[in-house]
Amino acid sequence: MSVHQSTVRALAVACAALVVAGCTSATEAGSSGDGEPGKDTTTVGFIMVGPKDDFGYNQAVYEGSQAVEAAFPDLEVLTAENVPEDDTAATTMQQMIDEGAELIFATSYGHLDAALSVAEENPDVVVVQQGNTITDDIPENSGTYFGTVYEPMYLAGIAAGTATESDKLGYVYAFPIPQTIANINAFERGAQSVNPDVETITVSTSSWCDPGKQQAAAESLLDEGVDVLTQHQDCTSTVIQAAEKSGAMTVGYHADASEIAPEGWLTGAVWDWGPVYTDIVQTVVDGDFVGSAYNDNFRVGYKTGTNPFVLAPYGPGVSEETITAIETAQEWLGTEEGSPFAGPVLDQDGEVRVEEGGVPTYADNDVMDYFVQGVIGNLAQ
């Protein structure tokens, strides 16, 4: 009996949903661009791929959003965590727009497709994306922004290259995207600058945050004799704890996690998004977004201003001497001829990628697709 009752109910609900959905959509009005997208917006939205307390990437984003809230007390700041890198991201952004947001920060690399589709459908809304690169024409209401993460990773590589005794560094990463490849290469080259024999062994997890895979990757690296571990993951505590437990040293990423690795913490590259976010919000609220530096693939580093990536406090194992070397290198990175990839740069096969004396631009580094000599790992994996 209940079969028929539930049958009727099921069909009725499904039909009702279809009918309601079909009818009401006709009432939606399309909007057109007015040339000043996002001007005077009252609400700003942030979507994050992971939880806002992950000791990493998303926590840094969340703290940045808090800085925006503090700087603009009248603005409502919406945050959504655990937003996957697929079409559901577009749904979440659309929900934020329905709640009045005219500026959205899509903060994970893989949010770009969804960000661009939302921007296209909502010409009055600015959607900026963190970390990816728009390769086609950049729409009037969109853009990407990021820091040159690989610069501080080069400096952290100096600390790692000095500290290692096995001359083997380990790198747990998520996806072989240019940003990550540049980080790994810069880390290895920073280490090479003080220790020519050092190599960096890489393992990919195909996920921004999968503690199970992170644990397995960290263990296999430690088994290989690696004594300094670093990573490009969104949530960072698993790898750091694995290193600390086995007595290995750690270079952190995204957030200062020295408290969970009091012994082995060397340093790390950590975010300070507040100033960049605040400036983007100000630009959009003023109606000046179109044609601004953010209506582009905006990159900021030691050469061009305040890198939102800063070096974390040093751990007990880093000597005064090393700190001085790092400071000197940082100054050099800020000069015209300074770069983690100042030529000559050879790739894994020994092919010359940057000629002697060559200094690649930030834009060049954004499309890096090879590992340098000294990095162990297959990019296609």
Added chain:
Amino acid sequence: MTAVVADPEAEQTPAPLLSRALPVVMRWVGTLAVALVVFSVLLLLKGASPVTAYTGIWESTFLRSRSLQEIVVQMTPLVLGALAVAVPARAGLTNVGGEGQIIMGGVGACGAFLFVGETAAPGLLLVAMLVSAMVAGAVWAGIAAAMRLVAGVNEAISTLLLNFVALDVLLFLIYQPWRESPVGQPATVELVDAAKLPFVAATRINVGIVLALVLAVVVYLALSRTRWGYKISVAGGNAEAARRAGLNVRLLVLSALMIGGALAGIAGMIQFAGVEYKLRPSFGYQLGYTSFLACWLARHQPFPILVAAFVFAALSVSGDSLQLDAGVPAASIHVLTAFILIAVLGFTASRRKAAA
């Protein structure tokens, strides 16, 4: 609806529809209310107001056309994924492999798209993708069926483990042969317009829902009205008796699991060609497991599956509101989902006990 009218038992109980449906609806509402009340306690502990949270969910999920459409879009693969559990369940089999079969469906559809190419006639291209997805899903489930028939491996284990293999197949393909560009996050090229499922009228709902509803009716009829449906339920009830009665139990097991796989494959094709348009590392993530829950919530019955899929899709869409309006962590929606599951399952269990 004809299935309902033609039902012989329905003719025996000619009570008016409304008076018959009302108590059932009231019971469901009561059950959901219990879950919501318990969840309110959690919200209060998190410092959020249940009133704000529930009005927020109501307004942003059920009063907005866009959200309603999103629910329909999200329930589509869940309906098919749950049917993929329901058919083998009738034969006494536990298909936990929806996750992998959905992935293989997406892979099959993408393979057909890349092989046939964008030059094919649009309709033909979609048909090729659909058929390829069904075959891929069926073969993936067929592996588990073969392992059971040949080596006696429990299909609940093998279908589950094959999910991880399917994910590795997907990752291999999108990292290497099918990769859009050597730099950037691994993904396939975006489908051309001719390979995307069309939308229903002026909505953002792809036609997949129509296919899902039709297939729910077809599965209902196949299970309740065909000789095959009867045979698999006999085989599922008592395989030994079925064998002695002359039924080919091996073939029935194989067919039930493979048809389940084909249904999951269709879910993968619809998610790919109707929603995502690209295969990414997270393709189909959790769809199979959510479908599995939806099927159990609906006690493996095709039409209640529609309701269960709707409920899960609505919960997923409300997750956004719970974060944006009530400011509670994203994971709380999973807690609410669990409360609802426990309430409904506890409720049906107590009813069955009372009836016994």
